[in-house]
Amino acid sequence: MPEQITLYTSETCPWAQKTRIALAEAKPFGAKWTEFEVDLKNKPDFYAKTVNPASKVPAITYGGPAVPPDQPSPESIKIAESAVLVEFIADLFPQSNLLPQDPVLRAKIRFFIDVATTKFVPGWFQFTFKGASPDALYAAAEQVQELLDPEGPWFAGEQFTIADVSIAPFIERLCVNLQNDVVANPGEGSKVFKELSEAPRFARFAKYARAILGRPSVSGTTPHEKLIEGSRVRIATFKQQAVAAAA
Ligand SMILES: N[C@@H](CCC(=O)N[C@@H](CS)C(=O)NCC(=O)O)C(=O)O
Incomplete structure (x- = not known):
């Protein structure tokens, strides 16, 4: 069973859109994820504390138990920065060929x-x-x-x-x-x-x-x-x- 992926995003953020595009491209190759919309003008307290200390979107929690996005598990891996996330998605779904091997x-x-x-x-x-x-x-x-x-x-x-x-x-x-x-x-x-x-x-x-x-x-x-x-x-x-x- 693949690990859970939760994407913390904001609908007009271009950096977050990069990760949404990468996930959409990986969908035919098995990507499944939950999206949580972060209100950047009124960020929820849990976000910086438990997901991304930089308090920016995008960020992903990967793995760990299935939990509601506003109660992230300490057991999941937390990853931020769109450039890192886009490569991570490409690595998770190599068949997408988003990052070819050559x-x-x-x-x-x-x-x-x-x-x-x-x-x-x-x-x-x-x-x-x-x-x-x-x-x-x-x-x-x-x-x-x-x-x-x-x-x-x-x-x-x-x-x-x-x-x-x-x-x-x-x-x-x-x-x-x-x-x-x-x-x-x-x-x-x-x-x-x-x-x-x-x-x-x-x-x-x-x-x-x-x-x-x-x-x-x-x-x-x-x-x-x-x-x-x-x-x-x-x-x-x-x-x-x-x-x-x-x-
Ligand atoms: N270098 C970061 C930039 C991310 C970024 O600047 N995101 C903005 C929204 S577009 C953000 O979350 N800003 C925090 C804030 O508005 O408080 C990345 O590539 O992920």
């Missing part, structure tokens, strides 16, 4: 994840929420597309891997922000969307983004209206902070 491909996948996390995520974040120039985002999109298999549809060609899992929530958020022009400098979002989706220099990136958005484990797992609402609040908060800092 050492060179594994290294390439990990390098791609590093670029996604250290270049693409900040490029999206700084442009969307802080009103930075889109140059860093464009440079990151170019770097991402140079690493992609030329034919695709995925990073590693025909096989969907944790490389795709790890960038998917951020490509989804970028598209939602740009298409709805929910960015720090209104008007800029639509322009950047046109550039990224129509300019020949981003053709491979645009094709990849469309494939990611159409993947069932990605599409429909995060309500876009909540992402838009959350982005508006975050943009307004950063603007207030900038005004306060300048005063």
